[in-house]
Amino acid sequence: MKNGVGFGSTEFNVIRVWDSRFLPEFVFCYLNRESIRQVAKDNMVGTSGRQRVPAVFYEKIKIPLLPLDFQEHIAQLVKTAHAFLEQSKALYKEAQGLLEQELGTPPKAPPKEHQIKSLKESFLSTGRLDAEFYQSKYAQIEDLLKNYKGGVCTLEDFEICDAPFEPQPNTTYRYVELAHIGNYGNILTPTEALGAHLPTRARRLAQSGDVLLSSVAGSLSRCALVPASLSPCVVSTGFFVLRSKRFNPETLLTLLKSPLFQTYLTKFPNGAILSAISKSALKSVLLHKIPAPIQEQIATFLQESLAHRQEAKSLLVQARAEVEGALSRERERERDH
Numbered sequence: 001m002k003n004g005v006g007f008g009s010t011e012f013n014v015i016r017v018w019d020s021r022f023l024p025e026f027v028f029c030y031l032n033r034e035s036i037r038q039v040a041k042d043n044m045v046g047t048s049g050r051q052r053v054p055a056v057f058y059e060k061i062k063i064p065l066l067p068l069d070f071q072e073h074i075a076q077l078v079k080t081a082h083a084f085l086e087q088s089k090a091l092y093k094e095a096q097g098l099l100e101q102e103l104g105t106p107p108k109a110p111p112k113e114h115q116i117k118s119l120k121e122s123f124l125s126t127g128r129l130d131a132e133f134y135q136s137k138y139a140q141i142e143d144l145l146k147n148y149k150g151g152v153c154t155l156e157d158f159e160i161c162d163a164p165f166e167p168q169p170n171t172t173y174r175y176v177e178l179a180h181i182g183n184y185g186n187i188l189t190p191t192e193a194l195g196a197h198l199p200t201r202a203r204r205l206a207q208s209g210d211v212l213l214s215s216v217a218g219s220l221s222r223c224a225l226v227p228a229s230l231s232p233c234v235v236s237t238g239f240f241v242l243r244s245k246r247f248n249p250e251t252l253l254t255l256l257k258s259p260l261f262q263t264y265l266t267k268f269p270n271g272a273i274l275s276a277i278s279k280s281a282l283k284s285v286l287l288h289k290i291p292a293p294i295q296e297q298i299a300t301f302l303q304e305s306l307a308h309r310q311e312a313k314s315l316l317v318q319a320r321a322e323v324e325g326a327l328s329r330e331r332e333r334e335r336d337h
Helices: 024-031 034-042 055-059 068-103 136-146 249-257 259-265 292-336
Strands: 172-176 191-194 202-206 211-214 223-225 233-236 239-242
Touching: 024 068, 024 292, 068 249, 068 292, 136 259, 172 202, 202 239, 211 249, 223 249, 233 239, 249 259, 249 292
Parallel strands: 172 233
Antiparallel strands: 172 191, 202 233, 211 223, 211 239
């Protein structure tokens, strides 16, 4: 945070460590343990959908006083993890910047205006009667796409992998749903469960290098790249699983998550109860034919970004594990005495 000052939602409990016997990074790891999270969950208050952990819960937690040199070791792990995260964000921005430089400046939002289209120009041509579909901003975006120096293309049927998958009841799977997608094309910790316990929407199989694109309106930014460490995995039918021969996965992911395409994609969801993009609508989305050298540069930036994010995650897991181990040894010593 700039100048050490930041703003956060009132849904956060802010803990500020004043006691010099404790380092903030150690307190962070102590409170971020699974056992503490479970107890916190059991102490939530409020109505369904608006539950929270009250501040008094944290006020009553007793934190063990472990040696300062151990706390400094944990602090170094946490600080290194934070540095990796910052490097990851910077590399992600480099990939986005390179793409935006290649594609040109997105059009400015046009003033609000109304249009009149005949039945032939609207429903008989597109199958859509909703006014949002015909907003002029989408026409401007498509004009920009069509003027791209390299030309445009659309996804082929074989590039959208939607073959149904039936999990085996007694086999353990890693399951990825919308809530597991991070903000930088990464997948957070997925669910592991027997096929018999997976939800009915867990019916698509993804592998290393596949791009996951949410089809659900309001969650279109939920795009991610499936890493080798999670391959294969079962994903929700709320995703499209994309496997293209014309785009490397990093470029396709960066393209779909770009501000231009996040605006463009909002044109395509349809449906009254659950608005979503259909497969046929996705096949009509125009995509830039990005040259191979640019794609290779984007891939390098994004691969390094995701690698740094994984390193940060591993360091935080290590820090929590070492805190847990130190607490276990303390408990053993207390029992021996």
